[in-house]
Amino acid sequence: MTDLSTKPLAMWLRLPKLSAAGSICGLWLLIIVIAGFAGPAILGIDPNGVDLLARLRPPVGFGGTVDHLLGTDQLGRDILIRICHAVRVSLLLALFGTLIGAAIGISTGFLAAHFGGVVDDVISTLIDFQAAMPFLILAIAAVATLGSNIAVLLVLVSVFGWERYARLSRGLALSYLNNGYVVAAQTYGAGWGTIYSRHILLNILAILIVNITLTFPEILMLETTLSFLGLGVQPPHASLGSMMNYGRDQLFKAWWISILPGLAIFLTTLAVSTIGDILSNRLSIDRR
Amino acid sequence: MTMFILSKLSRAVLTILLALAFAFFLMRIAGDPALAFLGVDATPEAVAIFREKFGLDQPLPVQFLYYMANLAHGDFGVSLREGRPVIVVVSEVVPKTLQLMGLGFGLAMLIGLPAGILAAVYRGQFIDRLVMVGSVIGFSLPNFLLGLMLLLIFTLWLRLLPSGGADTAVSFIMPTVTLATAFIGVVSRYTRSSMIGVLNRPFLRAARARGLPASTVLWRHALPNAAIPIVTVTGLMFGGLLGGASVIETVFAWPGMGRLLVTSVLSSDLPVIQFIVILLVITMIFTNFAVDVLYRILDPRIGHRGSMPVAGSAR
Numbered sequence: 001m002t003d004l005s006t007k008p009l010a011m012w013l014r015l016p017k018l019s020a021a022g023s024i025c026g027l028w029l030l031i032i033v034i035a036g037f038a039g040p041a042i043l044g045i046d047p048n049g050v051d052l053l054a055r056l057r058p059p060v061g062f063g064g065t066v067d068h069l070l071g072t073d074q075l076g077r078d079i080l081i082r083i084c085h086a087v088r089v090s091l092l093l094a095l096f097g098t099l100i101g102a103a104i105g106i107s108t109g110f111l112a113a114h115f116g117g118v119v120d121d122v123i124s125t126l127i128d129f130q131a132a133m134p135f136l137i138l139a140i141a142a143v144a145t146l147g148s149n150i151a152v153l154l155v156l157v158s159v160f161g162w163e164r165y166a167r168l169s170r171g172l173a174l175s176y177l178n179n180g181y182v183v184a185a186q187t188y189g190a191g192w193g194t195i196y197s198r199h200i201l202l203n204i205l206a207i208l209i210v211n212i213t214l215t216f217p218e219i220l221m222l223e224t225t226l227s228f229l230g231l232g233v234q235p236p237h238a239s240l241g242s243m244m245n246y247g248r249d250q251l252f253k254a255w256w257i258s259i260l261p262g263l264a265i266f267l268t269t270l271a272v273s274t275i276g277d278i279l280s281n282r283l284s285i286d287r288r
Numbered sequence: 289m290t291m292f293i294l295s296k297l298s299r300a301v302l303t304i305l306l307a308l309a310f311a312f313f314l315m316r317i318a319g320d321p322a323l324a325f326l327g328v329d330a331t332p333e334a335v336a337i338f339r340e341k342f343g344l345d346q347p348l349p350v351q352f353l354y355y356m357a358n359l360a361h362g363d364f365g366v367s368l369r370e371g372r373p374v375i376v377v378v379s380e381v382v383p384k385t386l387q388l389m390g391l392g393f394g395l396a397m398l399i400g401l402p403a404g405i406l407a408a409v410y411r412g413q414f415i416d417r418l419v420m421v422g423s424v425i426g427f428s429l430p431n432f433l434l435g436l437m438l439l440l441i442f443t444l445w446l447r448l449l450p451s452g453g454a455d456t457a458v459s460f461i462m463p464t465v466t467l468a469t470a471f472i473g474v475v476s477r478y479t480r481s482s483m484i485g486v487l488n489r490p491f492l493r494a495a496r497a498r499g500l501p502a503s504t505v506l507w508r509h510a511l512p513n514a515a516i517p518i519v520t521v522t523g524l525m526f527g528g529l530l531g532g533a534s535v536i537e538t539v540f541a542w543p544g545m546g547r548l549l550v551t552s553v554l555s556s557d558l559p560v561i562q563f564i565v566i567l568l569v570i571t572m573i574f575t576n577f578a579v580d581v582l583y584r585i586l587d588p589r590i591g592h593r594g595s596m597p598v599a600g601s602a603r
Contacts, residue, residue: 133569144558217428262437
């Protein structure tokens with residue numbers, strides 16, 4: 001029973017072949033994760049260390065020196081170490097946002113499928129409402145009322161995208177509930193909790209994971225956009241977006257302050273999206 | 289059809305009323321607008337005068353009734369920052385945003401639709417791969433990064449385009465391209481997958497077998513049948529374009545509604561934010577309504593139930 005229900009997940013976990021594009025994307029993600037979580041310890045430089053004698057130094061290759069590989073900002077702070085710290089903030093926010101959103105979405109989707117009736121109506125209306133609204137604008141309005149700090153940001157990125165998981169898991173649960181193995185599980189006395197978590201969830205996990213690879217880049221983009229507008233992560237913390245915002249008025253004098261964190265965002269969203277494409281092709285899940 | 293439109297319309301009005309109430313209470317739980325606007329070190333006298341001037345000294349339910357009554361009279365309050373009616377402040381900047389969104393939408397369609405159709409027709413070939421790679425890059429590229437890079441290239445290095453403002457025709461080029469890029473990716477992807485779904489159907493092979501030219505089959509038979517998912521995306525794009533506009537207007541100092549929203553948030557000008565959100569909710573509800581009606585015109589098979597087949601939101 002368990003063997004059968006975990007098959008879709010195992011199918012792609014056991015695939016050893018990786019395309020060139022897939023390996024490059026995986027390698028980049030590995031680099032960015034190591035940079036974010038081990039980088040600060042390895043480099044050992046203070047991200048807020050001000051050095052007024054070394055202001056606006058360009059990166060290596062553009063006239064810079066090796067002691068500041070990616071240059072410095074208008075206060076002489078090292079861009080590389082600041083990017084490492086910012087990557088950690090941005091990645092953690094996007095990761096928690098994705099996971100919490102998925103958890104909310106999957107459980108509400110199952111609730112709607114299980115109870116039907118009024119519960120289903122309420123949840124479906126909420127799904128339609130959120131899908132119709134431009135989330136960025138609502139997030140900006142929410143920041144206006146609740147203020148901008150990490151906690152508010154975490155709530156916003158968690159609420160983003162829940163409706164996709166909810167729609168998916170509701171629809172899939174409805175179709176799986178009529179399957180023979182659900183009836184079989186009921187007959188041998190399995191509770192609904194077991195049926196949903198052990199049988200239905202495992203069967204739809206592959207589709208949900210593909211959806212995660214679709215949502216993660218958008219959540220990363222949402223957080224960095226808010227921070228870029230000055231409405232997200234606030235000093236002394238820095239996210240990739242707030243670094244870009246900080247360097248914006250120096251763009252024509254020192255492009256690296258804004259552009260380098262931006263490239264880190266771009267390459268990360270690109271890598272996750274590409275891996276998502278590869279996964280959905282292998283599993284033949286229609287994504288868009 | 290009339291019954292369908294009436295029932296949809298009444299639901300839309302109900303949603304708008306709910307959204308109005310929601311906007312009011314959301315803004316009021318934010319804390320004291322007087323303190324938010326004047327700062328925590330404001331003198332008690334100044335706060336009292338401010339409260340009286342904007343009616344903030346009344347109990348909350350009374351404030352809400354006044355608010356609804358004022359809305360009915362078309363009075364949306366006064367901007368705390370500018371001291372002028374919100375409706376005037378916002379309507380001054382709306383046209384510039386609409387121009388930007390219209391141009392961005394047009395460009396996205398102009399490039400995205402043909403690219404998606406080409407990719408579907410030449411599925412698996414070089415063009416297809418080119419379009420797919422281009423579309424992933426398009427919607428992975430943060431619009432603020434693209435905007436800053438265009439500024440570097442075309443303003444600083446080539447000295448061809450102005451860095452901001454909306455004064456001349458050339459000022460439109462960079463903001464429009466920046467806004468359209470992500471949506472070119474989204475439109476081409478949806479068009480491709482929707483066309484692929486239709487191209488495999490037997491009725492197209494039958495049309496070819498009857499001797500109809502390939503172009504007729506493509507434009508007359510395939511495209512109309514692939515239109516529904518494409519219309520869904522364009523309906524969703526509207527909200528995404530608006531969100532994108534708030535970023536792009538900030539980057540290019542574009543005097544539009546998005547930039548007004550961001551500056552209003554930074555200066556806690558709640559009445560302006562409230563009005564923009566209300567405007568937005570109403571617009572989105574009517575966009576969805578229009579898309580629903582358009583579905584039924586495009587495909588008479590679609591019934592009343594499940595009339596909102598939204599497939600993931602476009603940024």
